[in-house]
Amino acid sequence: MAQLFNASEYLLDRRLAAGDGDRLALTGPGGDVSYAELAERVRRTAAGLRAVGVRPEQRIVMVMADSPHFAVVYLAAMRVGAIPVPVSTMLRADGIAELLRDSRAGFLAVTSEFAAVAESAAVLACTGAAPELTAILADCELASAPRPVHLLDDLAAADPDDFVYGTSADSPAFWLYTSGTTGAPKGAMHRHGSVPVVCETYGRRVLGIQPDDRCLSAAKAFFAYGLGNSLLFPLAVGAASVLLPRPSRPDLIAETAVKYGATLFFGSPTFFANMLRAGMAADALGAVRLAASAGEALPAALYQRWTGHFGVDIIDGIGMTEMLHIFLSNAPGAVKPGTTGVAVPGYDLKLVDEDTGHEVAAAGAPGTLFVRGASAATGYWARYDASRLVFQGEWLRTGDTYVRDADGFYECLGRTGDMIKASGIWVSPMEVEARLLAHPAVAQAVVVAAPDADALEKPVAYVVLAPGAAVTEDELIQHCREGLPSFKRPRAVVFTESFPTTATGKVRRVELRAMAAEALRPGGARHA
Numbered sequence: 001m002a003q004l005f006n007a008s009e010y011l012l013d014r015r016l017a018a019g020d021g022d023r024l025a026l027t028g029p030g031g032d033v034s035y036a037e038l039a040e041r042v043r044r045t046a047a048g049l050r051a052v053g054v055r056p057e058q059r060i061v062m063v064m065a066d067s068p069h070f071a072v073v074y075l076a077a078m079r080v081g082a083i084p085v086p087v088s089t090m091l092r093a094d095g096i097a098e099l100l101r102d103s104r105a106g107f108l109a110v111t112s113e114f115a116a117v118a119e120s121a122a123v124l125a126c127t128g129a130a131p132e133l134t135a136i137l138a139d140c141e142l143a144s145a146p147r148p149v150h151l152l153d154d155l156a157a158a159d160p161d162d163f164v165y166g167t168s169a170d171s172p173a174f175w176l177y178t179s180g181t182t183g184a185p186k187g188a189m190h191r192h193g194s195v196p197v198v199c200e201t202y203g204r205r206v207l208g209i210q211p212d213d214r215c216l217s218a219a220k221a222f223f224a225y226g227l228g229n230s231l232l233f234p235l236a237v238g239a240a241s242v243l244l245p246r247p248s249r250p251d252l253i254a255e256t257a258v259k260y261g262a263t264l265f266f267g268s269p270t271f272f273a274n275m276l277r278a279g280m281a282a283d284a285l286g287a288v289r290l291a292a293s294a295g296e297a298l299p300a301a302l303y304q305r306w307t308g309h310f311g312v313d314i315i316d317g318i319g320m321t322e323m324l325h326i327f328l329s330n331a332p333g334a335v336k337p338g339t340t341g342v343a344v345p346g347y348d349l350k351l352v353d354e355d356t357g358h359e360v361a362a363a364g365a366p367g368t369l370f371v372r373g374a375s376a377a378t379g380y381w382a383r384y385d386a387s388r389l390v391f392q393g394e395w396l397r398t399g400d401t402y403v404r405d406a407d408g409f410y411e412c413l414g415r416t417g418d419m420i421k422a423s424g425i426w427v428s429p430m431e432v433e434a435r436l437l438a439h440p441a442v443a444q445a446v447v448v449a450a451p452d453a454d455a456l457e458k459p460v461a462y463v464v465l466a467p468g469a470a471v472t473e474d475e476l477i478q479h480c481r482e483g484l485p486s487f488k489r490p491r492a493v494v495f496t497e498s499f500p501t502t503a504t505g506k507v508r509r510v511e512l513r514a515m516a517a518e519a520l521r522p523g524g525a526r527h528a
């Protein structure tokens with residue numbers, strides 16, 4: 001018989017057993033919550049969930065702001081064997097309704113910030129193909145809910161008990177929906193045993209999180225990256241999480257970091273670039289001692305600008321929703337700018353030539369990155385073909401093209417499908433982007449493929465200028481020509497104020513490619 005293990009006990013009960021009950025677990029605009037208080041709320045809410053009919057392995061879709069309510073629902077659901085499913089708070093009602101339908105969720109949990117859109121989603125779901133939805137869990141009254149509403153505060157007032165459902169490390173714990181930068185949403189199914197894996201590998205052995213740390217994440221907790229940053233890592237060691245319910249903005253992040261004493265800050269390259277563009281003071285982050293980056297590769301020029309201005313190092317890494325968190329990363333004191341680092345201890349990596357199916361061994365030779373590790377999801381819910389494509393035996397296909405240098409550091413060349421074949425030679429968009437970012441007038445750059453007059457692929461650059469900067473298209477193309485082989489230079493530069501992004505902040509290159517289709521034609525747009 002499998003040994004009993006529950007991720008909620010791992011994150012909470014261990015802390016109480018270690019004497020951390022009085023330590024701060026959660027802080028931020030939602031108030032201070034100690035480990036003892038959090039454990040009590042979770043135990044009571046778990047009893048309340050069972051009382052309103054939540055059953056083991058029943059899905060609870062969560063449309064919730066980063067707050068104590070989010071933490072309590074997530075932990076209590078796993079405690080009773082249910083499956084919390086945090087979803088993007090940027091979705092519209094029809095998108096939430098689709099996930100309710102796809103997940104066959106029995107419950108919908110919402111916080112007041114998203115009550116209206118979640119209520120509309122429930123109406124759509126209940127008049128469509130989601131009859132499984134039986135009730136809504138909310139922190140406020142809902143005037144037009146199509147199903148009974150149970151207030152979270154009432155659930156948290158239930159008589160506590162010590163019940164923990166008999167899960168094992170391999171039992172389903174929670175789902176996270178992902179679609180990457182394109183495609184239909186897919187529910188990645190994670191085990192209870194995945195939680196300690198990411199906490200003990202990246203959390204302890206790379207990030208080096210300590211009990212006195214306070215974690216602040218620009219990425220929200222519905223995202224795998226944010227979930228680890230804001231809940232899993234701090235709770236695993238007795239540290240504190242700074243939960244910010246409002247959308248992340250550079251000024252708000254800086255204000256929150258100082259007010260609540262953040263020491264670890266988690267962002268993305270796009271967010272770091274936005275912080276520089278905001279013109280923030282060098283000491284704006286207060287006591288932050290280390291920053292971590294994920295979501296997309298961090299260009300060396302951006303790394304140097306940010307660390308040079310704020311005086312705080314960034315460790316860049318790559319993770320996937322399917323792997324729960326980061327499995328390839330630079331490490332504090334051992335950063336090689338422009339690379340994504342080396343394998344996180346506990347994970348194995350390989351590069352594969354997908355034309356031949358053979359592993360790429362030579363340094364500097366490109367290949368699709370595959371990863372193997374114990375935090376991998378068990379697959380996608382009800383997505384057989386997609387699961388077979390990504391989950392290949394022990395290995396998971398990332399869909400990113402990388403090269404490995406002689407020192408074992410991995411450098412991202414972009415998504416495998418984003419590579420550009422110009423003049424018959426493969427071009428990495430990230431190499432061209434890095435050259436553009438080396439120009440002092442360029443704050444952000446994204447390079448995509450576009451057809452020229454002969455329907456041949458050529459690089460086109462989308463550029464956001466630094467505040468107050470001015471540069472011409474010809475000057476930027478000449479700048480690239482001076483630092484890159486001629487075939488890699490962008491054939492057009494389109495100036496824009498911002499990039500289309502996914503709910504988790506990744507640039508939607510598929511949209512830029514569609515926009516770029518006209519860029520190389522006579523009279524094509526040079527501004528977006």
